[in-house]
Amino acid sequence: xxxxxxxxxxxxxxxxxxxxxxxxxxxxxxxxxxxxxxxxxxxxxxxxxxxxxxxxxxxxxxxxxxxxxxxxxxxxxxxxxxxxxxxxxxxxxxxxxxxxxxxxxxxxxxxxxxxxxxxxxxxxxxxxxxxxxxxxxxxxxxxxxxxxxxxxxxxxxxxxxxxxxxxxxxxxxxxxxxxxxxxxxxxxxxxxxxxxxxxxxxxxxxxxxxxxxxxxxxxxxxxxxxxxxxxxxxxxxxxxxxxxxxxxxxxxxxxxxxxxxxxxxxxxxxxxxxxxxxxxxxxxxxxxxxxxxxxxxxxxxxxxxxxxxxxxxxxxxxxxxxxxxxxxxxxxxxxxxxxxxxxxxxxxxxxxxxxxxxxxxxxxxxxxxxxxxxxxxxxxxxxxxxxxxxxxxxxxxxxxxxxxxxxxxxxxxxxxxxxxxxxxxxxxxxxxxxxxxxxxxxxxxxxxxxxxxxxxxxxxxxxxxxxxxxxxxxxxxxxxxxxxxxxxxxxxxxxxxxxxxxxxxxxxxxxxxxxxxxxxxx
Numbered sequence: 001x002x003x004x005x006x007x008x009x010x011x012x013x014x015x016x017x018x019x020x021x022x023x024x025x026x027x028x029x030x031x032x033x034x035x036x037x038x039x040x041x042x043x044x045x046x047x048x049x050x051x052x053x054x055x056x057x058x059x060x061x062x063x064x065x066x067x068x069x070x071x072x073x074x075x076x077x078x079x080x081x082x083x084x085x086x087x088x089x090x091x092x093x094x095x096x097x098x099x100x101x102x103x104x105x106x107x108x109x110x111x112x113x114x115x116x117x118x119x120x121x122x123x124x125x126x127x128x129x130x131x132x133x134x135x136x137x138x139x140x141x142x143x144x145x146x147x148x149x150x151x152x153x154x155x156x157x158x159x160x161x162x163x164x165x166x167x168x169x170x171x172x173x174x175x176x177x178x179x180x181x182x183x184x185x186x187x188x189x190x191x192x193x194x195x196x197x198x199x200x201x202x203x204x205x206x207x208x209x210x211x212x213x214x215x216x217x218x219x220x221x222x223x224x225x226x227x228x229x230x231x232x233x234x235x236x237x238x239x240x241x242x243x244x245x246x247x248x249x250x251x252x253x254x255x256x257x258x259x260x261x262x263x264x265x266x267x268x269x270x271x272x273x274x275x276x277x278x279x280x281x282x283x284x285x286x287x288x289x290x291x292x293x294x295x296x297x298x299x300x301x302x303x304x305x306x307x308x309x310x311x312x313x314x315x316x317x318x319x320x321x322x323x324x325x326x327x328x329x330x331x332x333x334x335x336x337x338x339x340x341x342x343x344x345x346x347x348x349x350x351x352x353x354x355x356x357x358x359x360x361x362x363x364x365x366x367x368x369x370x371x372x373x374x375x376x377x378x379x380x381x382x383x384x385x386x387x388x389x390x391x392x393x394x395x396x397x398x399x400x401x402x403x404x405x406x407x408x409x410x411x412x413x414x415x416x417x418x419x420x421x422x423x424x425x426x427x428x429x430x431x432x433x434x435x436x437x438x439x440x441x442x443x444x445x446x447x448x449x450x451x452x453x454x455x456x457x458x459x460x461x462x463x464x465x466x467x468x469x470x471x472x473x474x475x476x477x478x479x480x481x482x483x484x485x486x487x488x489x490x491x492x493x494x495x496x497x498x499x500x501x502x503x504x505x506x507x508x509x510x511x512x513x514x515x516x517x518x519x520x521x522x
Contacts, residue, residue, distance in 0.1 A: 057419070064421075163227050199499075200222070240480040256287055267300075271471035283455055290483070307327060315335065315455070342428050345424065369386070389440070
C-alpha cells in the first residue's frame with residue numbers, strides 16, 4: 001500500500017511492487033531527458049552568448065572604421081566624408097575664435113604681413129606700339145604732327161598664336177676629287193621622313209607625366225596650344241621611349257640612394273588595367289626613385305635593388321614588410337606622424353585618453369629636442385635630455401599596460417572578451433614597447449627626421465595621376481610613368497628646368513644626372 005497526497009488530502013493506494021518499479025523507471029527516463037534538455041539549453045545559451053559577443057565586437061569594429069578619417073588614420077583627406085570636413089571647418093572656426101578671445105589677431109587670407117612678395121616685372125619688349133590721340137579732346141582739331149609732351153607706358157606680356165616650326169633636314173652627298181662620295185648625317189632628332197621634334201615630344205611628355213593629362217586631353221592641348229596635333233598612339237609611346245633613355249639615370253639614382261645615410265621609403269597602390277599594382281619610393285630631399293611592382297612586400301623591395309645590403313637608416317611607416325632579414329643590416333626609424341594619428345584614434349575612448357595624450361607630448365618633445373640639437377650642429381640629443389625623454393616614455397608605457405585589461409587578448413578578432421578599443425590600445429602599446437628603439441632613434445641620430453613626409457610627397461603625384469588620368473593601360477605604361485616621374489621630381493629638387501631636361505632625352509640621347517655627394521654608409 002502506498003499513501004499519496006493530492007490537493008491537501010491523503011489517499012491510500014494499493015500498488016504492486018512491479019507497478020511501482022515500472023513507475024520509478026519511467027521517472028528515471030523523464031529525469032534523464034530533462035537533464036539532456038538542460039545541457040542542450042545551456043550549450044545553446046553559451047553559443048548565443050558567444051555569437052552576441054562576436055557581433056558586438058564586429059559592430060564596434062565597423063563603427064571604428066566609420067570613425068576613421070585623415071586625422072586619426074592613414075586615410076587621405078580626399079576620402080573624408082562631408083561631416084568630417086564640416087567638423088574640421090568648425091574646429092578651424094573655433095580656433096580662430098579662441099585666438100580672438102586671447103587677444104591675438106586671426107590669420108587673414110592672402111599674403112601675410114612681413115612675408116616676401118613677388119610682382120610682375122618689366123621685360124625687354126619685343127615690339128613697341130605707340131598710341132597717338134587722333135584729335136584734340138577740347139576743340140576736335142587733328143593732332144597730326146603735334147609735338148609729344150609726355151608719355152605713359154604699360155607693358156602687356158602676351159603669348160603668340162601657336163605655329164609649328166617645320167624644318168627640312170637635307171643630307172647632301174659630295175664627291176671628292178679622288179672620286180669617293182661622302183654622305184652627310186641626319187641629326188639625332190630626324191628619326192624618319194616626317195617626325196615630331198624633341199621639343200614637341202618633351203612638351204607632350206611633360207603634360208602627361210607632370211600635369212597628368214590623359215591621352216585624349218593631351219592631344220587636344222598639343223593641337224590647340226602648340227599647333228602640333230600629335231596622335232594618341234604616338235603619345236602613348238612617348239613615356240616608354242623616355243623610360244628606355246633613362247636607364248643610366250636610374251642606375252645613378254640607385255647608386256646615390258644606396259650611399260645616403262638616411263632614406264625614406266613608402267608604397268601606395270595604383271590601378272593598372274583592371275587590377276592593382278604598387279608604387280614604391282625611396283627618396284631623400286635631393287633624390288627621388290619611384291618604381292612600379294605587382295606586389296607590396298619584400299620581393300618588390302629586393303627587386304628594386306636599392307635597399308639590398310643597405311646600412312643606413314630607413315624611415316618608414318612601421319609596415320611589417322620592413323622588419324625582415326633582408327633589411328636587417330639597416331637601422332629603422334618609424335614615422336612620428338603615423339604614430340600621432342594612431343594615438344588620436346585610440347585616445348577617442350575615454351579610458352585611454354590620458355596615456356595617449358601623455359605619449360603624444362613625449363613624441364613631440366622628442367621631435368623638438370632632435371630639431372634643436374640638429375640646429376646646434378649636434379649629431380645626437382644631449383644625453384641628459386635624451387635620458388629624461390626615455391624615462392618619460394617608459395613611465396607612460398607602464399601606465400598604459402596598467403589600464404589595459406589583464407591577460408592576453410583573444411587569439412582571433414571579434415571573439416568577445418576584449419572590446420575593439422581594448423584590442424587597438426593593446427596593439428599600439430605593444431608597438432611602442434617592442435619598437436621603442438625605432439620610434440626614438442631621432443634622439444640618437446639627429447639626421448633622422450620625425451616624419452616620413454618626404455616619401456609621402458614623392459608618392460602623392462602617383463595617386464593624383466590615378467585620379468586625373470585614370471588607370472594605366474598596362475604594367476609597361478605604369479613603369480614608364482614612374483621612371484619619368486623620378487627624373488622630373490629629382491630634377492625639380494635640383495632646380496633644373498623640367499622641359500629642358502626632357503628635351504635633352506631626344507637631342508643628346510643622354511639624360512641629366514644629379515650631382516650629389518652622398519656619405520658612404522658602409
